[in-house]
Amino acid sequence: MSDVPPATTAPSDRAAASASPEQAELPEPAASAEPAASPAPAASPKPAERQVTGDADPALRAAYRLCRRRTKEQDPAEYTLIRLVPAALRPALHALWAAANALDDLGDDRTAPTAERAARVEAWIAALHRELPTGASPDPVRHALVDTANRWRLDLSELRDAMAQVQDDTRGRDFADWAQWRTWGRDNLLPWFGQVRTVFDRAGVPVALRLDTREAYEEFLDGVRLTDILTDLSADLAQGDLLLPAEALDLHPGSAADLARCRWSPAVAALITHLTGLARQWVSQEALTRGMHPGPATVLQTMAALLHAQLDAVDAAGPALLRSPPRPALRTRARILVPARARAALAWSLTPLTVPPPRRPADHSPPAPAGPAPTGAFRRPPPHPSGERPPEIPPGLLPAHVAVIMDGNGRWAQQRGLPRHTGHRAGATAVREVVHGALDIGLRHLTLYTFSTENWRREPEEVDAILDLLRGELAENPFRDLDVRLRWHGRAGRLPPDLVDLLHLRERTTRARTGLTLTMCIDYGGRDELTRTAAALAARARGGRLEPGLIDENDFARHLPHPDMPDVDLLWRTGGEQRISNFLPWQSAYAELHFTPGLWPDADRRDLWQAVTAYTRRRRHHGATPAPAGEPAGADGPSAAHRVRAPAAGPGD
Secondary structure: OOOOOOOOOOHHHHHHHOOOHHHHOOOOOOOOOOOOOOOOOOOOOOHHHHOOOOOOOHHHHHHHHHHHHHHHHHOHHHHHHHOOOOHHHHHHHHHHHHHHHHHHHHHHOOOOOHHHHHHHHHHHHHHHHHHOOOOOOOOHHHHHHHHHHHHHOOOHHHHHHHHHHHHHHOOOOOOOOHHHHHHHHHHHHHHHHHHHHHHHHHOOOOOOOOHHHHHHHHHHHHHHHHHHHHHOHHHHHHOOOOOOOHHHHOOOOOHHHHHHOOOOOHHHHHHHHHHHHHHHHHHOOHHHHOOOOHHHHHHHHHHHHHHHHHHHHHHHHHHHHHOOOOOOOHHHHHHHHHHHHHHHHHHHHOOOOOOOOOOOHHHOOOOOOOOOOOOOOOOOOOOOOOOOOOOOOOHHHOOOEEEEEOOOHHHHHHHOOOOHHHHHHHHHHHHHHHHHHHHHHOOOEEEEEEEEHHHHHOOHHHHHHHHHHHHHHHHHOOOOOOOEEEEEEOOOOOOOHHHHHHHHHHHHHHOOOOOEEEEEEEEEOHHHHHHHHHHHHHHHHHOOOOOHHHOOHHHHHHOOOOOOOEOOOEEEEOOOOOOOOOOOOOOOOOOEEEEOOOOHHHOOHHHHHHHHHHHHOOOOOOOOOOOOOOOOOOOOOOOOOOEOOOOOEOOOO
């Protein structure tokens, strides 16, 4: 099979993409994408739009024009929403939408066998990976996406898992419950919406989400996904897909079989009513836009209103829902869009924007690798500079969870007459080394004490330096091509919102990885965690959902902020101190303790290997009768009594 990915445009689109500038500027035919109440947009881009569509490059202009037209023809609602943002931002949003849709089209093309569709998706992704450094592509959709990524400094590696999911979807999808369905939908949508938020951020209008609205944001996207599935139900059923969880179908016996036969029945009618009700509930997130810039807020509010109108159309369709996608009446859409355009125009007229100039490959070096690697491909960590190889530790003796108190950053700098923040920067290099070492030996969970609740007592300059360092490391994303899942444990109220955004972004875009789970404890305190857990238990008891006299350790463990990670088997502290400093007191109840005198910036992967090797020589019995002397050390394995999500560790003194 050729390694050249198939074109992602229809023949007519390809002709338009290769047309001369004069041909490309011909007026677009009138379409039903715009309500009659407003005039159709001019075909020629406005000056602000031309500024970011490669005015001097006819091929690039044609590529952006193709993305815009495909958006308008294939998803009028999406096109209408993009019209609510400033003209200078629209080409980037058209390119992102067209790229996501092009991948979906390749995966959904039932004229090709499953294996071929999967291969086409992988070839498209691999081509994007190769083309990002060059700044160009023979495929017009990828050409626009590559230019958008370079111009707006988007890290497309964050789309790796979402793109890989399209390849997985070629083999079909079945969902046992809503939890599986939500994970699938969010893993697909959140990274793409994250890129849109980054474009706004680069333009000087950050779409910051308050901490109390983060779950509302994800639930809103659940509503977007469910509305889309209900709208496209006829097309999905025609190709044998039913993208609804068994949990929902089982509530209406017979609905799954009836849908498989495209038969409208009372069970199907009840199911659709139930699902549109859920979708309405999920997209009704009024708190989501409070405090947000009025421009993005108007877009989200209008999107919610259009989704409600679409759900009304689904409800009104009845049996026709199984034959064709329902659409709201033009009058309904006009009633929503006309005032929305007025509000958006006013909001953006008062907002200065930063529009980046064209960025050519020779002008900058994108992150390496700048884009998503071929699906399923994670590189191995680089070898240790000394050439030393990791010890061979049998899986049965390897700890499941190692937690580290990274102590000594400040002292390391002071011993060298340097500012304390240089010690924290050197400590970040040690973190990378130790993560590489954890991957080398196949460790599953590594938790680092990154910034404690007590660290706020330090000098403001040092606190700012630590937070800036964390922000920089998360933005650089040094583990992007390693099989590392990043998680965060701690409080968010005192952290800068942009740092919290980055933490959530890394969590979202790595959640499907199955190698090392790296948890960073940031603004974490063990007593604070226990206090919050006790409060959660008290609330459940007060609500009559828990009997106080029957609360046991398992109840407590289930109410910890992160109840899905194993207990700590090995707790390692550097810097010569021998205390656990309020770090994971519940999870470390049976941990083996390992203290070393060296300062954290001097640590590397070999120190982790030594700590783990020492662990394998210890016999753990958790209060039971010790094993006979001849039994291999550590044969009882890590404790599984309590499973708690792993936090992370922060720089110490």
